Amino acid sequence: MDDLSKLFRNLEVSKMKNRILIGVIAGGLSSEREISLKTGKNINDSLLRSGYNTLFIDFMDIDTGKLKKIDRAFLALHGRYGEDGTVQGILELMKIPYTGSGVLSSAMVIDKILSKRIMRYEGLPTPDFTEVRSGKNMDSLKPDLKHISLIVRKEIGYPVVIKPNREGSTIGITKACNEEELYKGLEVAIKYDGRVLVEKFIKGREITVGIIGREPVPLPIVEIIPRNGFFSYECKYIKNMTEYIVPAVIEPDIGKSIIDMSLKSHKALCCNGISRVDLIIDENNDVHILEVNTMPGMTGTSLVPMAARAAGISFDLLVEIILDCTGLEN
Numbered sequence: 001m002d003d004l005s006k007l008f009r010n011l012e013v014s015k016m017k018n019r020i021l022i023g024v025i026a027g028g029l030s031s032e033r034e035i036s037l038k039t040g041k042n043i044n045d046s047l048l049r050s051g052y053n054t055l056f057i058d059f060m061d062i063d064t065g066k067l068k069k070i071d072r073a074f075l076a077l078h079g080r081y082g083e084d085g086t087v088q089g090i091l092e093l094m095k096i097p098y099t100g101s102g103v104l105s106s107a108m109v110i111d112k113i114l115s116k117r118i119m120r121y122e123g124l125p126t127p128d129f130t131e132v133r134s135g136k137n138m139d140s141l142k143p144d145l146k147h148i149s150l151i152v153r154k155e156i157g158y159p160v161v162i163k164p165n166r167e168g169s170t171i172g173i174t175k176a177c178n179e180e181e182l183y184k185g186l187e188v189a190i191k192y193d194g195r196v197l198v199e200k201f202i203k204g205r206e207i208t209v210g211i212i213g214r215e216p217v218p219l220p221i222v223e224i225i226p227r228n229g230f231f232s233y234e235c236k237y238i239k240n241m242t243e244y245i246v247p248a249v250i251e252p253d254i255g256k257s258i259i260d261m262s263l264k265s266h267k268a269l270c271c272n273g274i275s276r277v278d279l280i281i282d283e284n285n286d287v288h289i290l291e292v293n294t295m296p297g298m299t300g301t302s303l304v305p306m307a308a309r310a311a312g313i314s315f316d317l318l319v320e321i322i323l324d325c326t327g328l329e330n
């Protein structure tokens with residue numbers, strides 16, 4: 001395995017560490033608030049270890065007074081109001097450079113349906129899908145159910161996965177093998193989002209690719225083997241619920257194509273500094289992209305830090321690499 005740390009030896013940001021105050025913004029209002037607080041604390045501790053001055057800002061008590069004090073923002077938010085371009089918009093207006101992707105990219109990538117349309121346009125493989133729009137309750141959807149069911153059966157085929165369009169951490173996601181389960185799944189998903197994605201279920205090996213740096217560098221591929229078959233919320237955050245293999249054992253030509261399509265997705269969706277691409281290799285060795293994340297978790301069990309470690313990049317260096325990619329879109 002290559003030692004990738006040498007690519008990041010002279011980070012510009014390291015030279016100014018005594019002169020800048022970094023605001024670590026975490027918490028957020030989404031269903032992933034708890035995860036975000038963990039990510040934020042890890043990042044804050046790491047920046048302090050590396051000799052930076054920080055101000056930890058819980059999103060709940062964010063105000064322009066606090067923001068005016070900081071020179072740069074390290075965003076550790078997941079889901080809506082944070083990973084979706086809204087906070088990025090405030091920081092753009094205040095001219096405070098922030099980590100990660102810009103307004104447009106963040107808003108685009110959190111929208112799973114829109115991202116899939118862009119991937120399709122770019123020739124990137126992503127499972128067949130259909131979009132369901134509802135008024136956030138099952139009653140308004142009732143007249144359309146038969147039609148949706150027909151499309152799912154004819155154009156996608158069971159089993160399918162039903163997902164709220166803009167959630168993370170597997171929240172609100174279910175699998176359906178028939179019409180009855182489809183309806184149940186829609187009922188669950190529309191509680192979280194008025195737009196729902198119904199996608200072909202792909203049986204296979206689940207993998208993920210982290211991408212970091214100003215010039216995007218792919219990290220080693222991680223294979224995820226959840227105990228219960230589905231990479232659920234519990235499997236993501238409770239230790240020993242999932243086995244991880246890094247670097248994943250994959251035939252070199254398939255590995256290369258996975259890296260190529262992950263980099264292409266990162267670029268097509270205009271990501272900056274860091275992203276993580278979730279994919280599945282099916283039983284015929286065909287690869288399918290599930291989604292891209294612009295603010296992947298940085299908790300003790302998170303995937304990007306795990307992949308970075310396998311490539312010789314410590315957690316503290318990873319945090320500095322992300323910080324080095326701070327910028328403004330305008």
Ligand SMILES: Nc1ncnc2c1ncn2[C@@H]1O[C@H](COP(=O)(O)OP(=O)(O)O)[C@@H](O)[C@H]1O
Nearest residue numbers: 161167168169170200201202230231278290291
């Ligand atoms: N089309 C699919 N086929 C098989 N499993 C899926 C599919 N879509 C999602 N999953 C499972 O659900 C998990 C979460 O889905 P994902 O699209 O990555 O959303 P998020 O991570 O934002 O909640 C995946 O890691 C995978 O285990």
Ligand SMILES: [Mg+2]
Nearest residue numbers: 169170278291
């Ligand atoms: Mg995912």
